[in-house]
Each structure stands twice: as structure tokens, then as C-alpha cells.
Amino acid sequence: MTASIAQQIVLAARPTGGRAQLTDFRLEDVPMPVPQEGQVLLRVDYLSLDPYMRGRMNDARSYAKPVQIGEPMTGESVATVIESKDAALPAGAHVLVTAGWVSHAVADAKNLAALPADGIPARAYLGVLGMPGFTAYSGMAAIGKPKSGETVVVGAASGPVGSLVGQLAKLVGARVVGIAGGAKKCAYVVQQLGFDAAIDHRAPDFADQLANACPSGIDVYFENIGGAVWKAVLPLLNQYGRVPVCGLMAQTSGKNDGVDDGLATTMRAILTRSLTVRGYINYEFLAEYRQAFLKDVGGYLRDGKIKHQEDVTDGLANAPQAFLDMIDGRNFGKVLVRVGDEE
Numbered sequence: 001m002t003a004s005i006a007q008q009i010v011l012a013a014r015p016t017g018g019r020a021q022l023t024d025f026r027l028e029d030v031p032m033p034v035p036q037e038g039q040v041l042l043r044v045d046y047l048s049l050d051p052y053m054r055g056r057m058n059d060a061r062s063y064a065k066p067v068q069i070g071e072p073m074t075g076e077s078v079a080t081v082i083e084s085k086d087a088a089l090p091a092g093a094h095v096l097v098t099a100g101w102v103s104h105a106v107a108d109a110k111n112l113a114a115l116p117a118d119g120i121p122a123r124a125y126l127g128v129l130g131m132p133g134f135t136a137y138s139g140m141a142a143i144g145k146p147k148s149g150e151t152v153v154v155g156a157a158s159g160p161v162g163s164l165v166g167q168l169a170k171l172v173g174a175r176v177v178g179i180a181g182g183a184k185k186c187a188y189v190v191q192q193l194g195f196d197a198a199i200d201h202r203a204p205d206f207a208d209q210l211a212n213a214c215p216s217g218i219d220v221y222f223e224n225i226g227g228a229v230w231k232a233v234l235p236l237l238n239q240y241g242r243v244p245v246c247g248l249m250a251q252t253s254g255k256n257d258g259v260d261d262g263l264a265t266t267m268r269a270i271l272t273r274s275l276t277v278r279g280y281i282n283y284e285f286l287a288e289y290r291q292a293f294l295k296d297v298g299g300y301l302r303d304g305k306i307k308h309q310e311d312v313t314d315g316l317a318n319a320p321q322a323f324l325d326m327i328d329g330r331n332f333g334k335v336l337v338r339v340g341d342e343e
């Protein structure tokens with residue numbers, strides 16, 4: 001029997017001073033939603049936590065609308081249909097849904113598709129085979145375009161985006177240098193993911209270590225960080241270097257590493273070295289690359305050619321802490337919250 005109470009986490013306050021905190025979130029009990037004809041009741045199994053959610057907490061102009069105070073935080077999940085009022089999507093089906101930080105949701109069945117029963121755990125469609133994986137794949141295919149023998153550098157290298165960026169570059173024969181926080185992540189990036197080198201961005205001589213690891217300069221810098229990392233990368237970029245600008249964690253984390261943007265230096269480097277710097281949000285490439293992504297990365301995963309790591313927290317109530325930990329780099333792999341039962 002379905003419980004009568006569901007739970008959700010809402011935005012209680014907008015962060016002030018750059019950094020989000022636990023008091024910006026509130027856990028609420030709400031009545032269990034009831035599906036109407038053509039709808040299904042979903043139990044969220046895994047909620048994905050992603051850096052972009054930090055931007056949605058601000059009331060600022062961006063590529064997507066902010067979450068309003070008192071509204072559930074936005075987010076994608078894998079969920080199980082536990083009650084169906086549409087024969088096309090029966091109880092027991094697993095689906096991908098954007099329902100927010102909630103335990104249960106009602107959705108129109110016609111807007112949902114059952115996830116393939118391909119032997120891959122459904123939660124992989126939130127990580128390596130989901131939005132973060134697609135972000136890595138499309139950014140490299142459309143902008144980075146790595147070639148054999150080139151040097152590719154990527155930050156947040158142990159996370160779902162950075163880890164796939166580097167592994168895709170290795171598969172085409174590039175030299176890959178990852179940037180990550182701390183010895184454990186750096187060891188994982190080299191020993192498990194097969195990158196050629198990894199540099200800890202917290203090391204006092206980080207810029208020198210990066211220069212030593214890139215003796216032929218940098219041809220592709222996949223930008224996930226900004227701040228001090230970008231400052232160290234810029235002088236090393238080769239002529240015709242490509243910079244897919246994917247994310248800016250140094251700003252997202254509210255620290256920016258005490259570095260100013262160095263705009264004049266940046267613009268001069270772009271001009272004199274004919275750099276291609278291109279910002280993007282993954283979904284602009286969906287039509288062009290989604291099928292190729294699922295075929296290529298799904299195939300690499302099944303063939304054991306790429307690895308991925310998940311960092312799972314139990315319980316919706318613990319989502320805010322897991323989210324803040326990710327922003328500060330205390331996650332190790334794709335951050336998921338196990339909300340409902342194991343699939």
C-alpha cells in the first residue's frame with residue numbers, strides 16, 4: 001500500500017555571501033500526490049545532485065529560471081512507477097524524470113519513457129550515460145575535438161564530466177592531464193582512469209607542476225573550474241587551442257580562489273594564439289550528438305573501456321549536506337541520493 005505522506009526539500013532562503021549553507025534548505029512532509037487518468041505515481045529511487053543547482057538558488061539572470069523560495073529544489077531522478085493510470089507505462093517501469101528533490105511525484109505518462117532494460121543500472125542514466133556524460137561527450141565532439149598526440153587538460157577530473165572527458169581523449173590517443181583536489185582523487189585519475197598525469201590544484205606550486213606535466217603546451221583545455229586553474233592554464237595554451245567552457249566551479253563554490261578574471265590577459269591570448277573559446281550548455285547539442293553518445297559511451301561502458309565512480313548518500317533528508325559537500329569537492333564521483341528502495 002502507498003504511504004499517505006511524501007517528502008520534499010525546498011529552497012528556504014537564497015544564499016548570501018556566495019556560499020550556500022544547510023539553512024538555505026528545508027525538508028517538508030506533503031500529502032502523497034494522486035495520479036489522474038493518463039498519469040503515473042512515481043517513487044524516486046535515485047536523485048542526481050549536480051553543480052548547476054547552485055546557480056538555480058540565486059535570483060540572477062542565467063540560462064534557466066531560478067527556483068523560487070518555498071519551491072522544491074530542481075533535479076533529475078530515476079524513479080519507479082508504483083501506480084499507473086496509463087496502460088502504456090505499467091507499474092514497475094523505471095523512468096528518468098525531472099521532478100525535483102522529492103520522494104514521490106505524479107507525471108503524465110506520455111511525457112515519460114521507460115529506461116531500456118539493457119543490463120546497465122538505471123542510475124547510470126543520471127551520470128556516465130546521463131546529462132553529465134553527455135556534457136563531456138558533446139563538448140569534446142563539438143568544441144574540444146582532441147587529436148592523437150595532442151595534450152588535453154581537464155579539471156574536476158574525478159567527477160562525472162571530467163572523468164569522461166579525459167577517458168574520451170585517451171581513446172583518441174591524446175596525452176591527458178587531470179586536475180583534481182587531493183592525493184586520493186589524483187591517484188584514481190591516473191591509476192584507474194588511465195590519465196597520463198594528475199595535479200592537485202591545492203598544491204602551493206600547482207602552476208609549476210601543471211607546466212611540467214604539459215611540456216608541449218595545452219591543445220584542449222576543458223574548462224570546469226575557472227579561477228586559479230584557468231590562470232595557470234592560459235599561458236600554456238598552444239596556437240589554435242580549443243577551450244570548451246563547461247563550468248566554473250571556483251565561482252560556483254563561492255571562493256574564486258582570490259583570483260581576478262584577468263580579462264585583458266585572457267582576451268590577448270585568445271587573439272594572438274587564435275584560440276577557440278566556446279561556452280555551451282549541454283542540451284544545445286542534444287539533436288546532433290545524443291544518439292552517437294548513447295551508442296559510443298554505452299558501448300565503451302559495456303566493453304569495459306571506460307570507468308565511472310558513484311558517491312551515494314542515503315535518504316532525501318541528507319541531500320542538502322551531500323550537495324554542499326560536492327560544491328566543496330568532498331564528493332568522490334557522481335553524486336546520487338538513494339531516496340526510495342533499491343531498484
Ligand SMILES: NC(=O)c1ccc[n+]([C@@H]2O[C@H](COP(=O)([O-])OP(=O)(O)OC[C@H]3O[C@@H](n4cnc5c(N)ncnc54)[C@H](OP(=O)(O)O)[C@@H]3O)[C@@H](O)[C@H]2O)c1
Nearest residue numbers: 051135156159160161180181246247248249250281282329
Ligand atoms: N555546461 C553544461 O551543460 C554543464 C553540464 C554539467 C556539468 N557542468 C559543469 O561541469 C563541471 C563538473 O561537473 P560534475 O557534475 O562532473 O561535478 P563534480 O566533478 O562531481 O563536482 C564538482 C567538483 O568541482 C571541484 N571543485 C570545486 N571547487 C573547486 C575549485 N575552487 N577549484 C578546483 N576544483 C574545484 C571539486 O573537485 P576536486 O576535489 O577535484 O577539486 C568538486 O568535486 C562543473 O563545473 C559543472 O558546473 C556543465
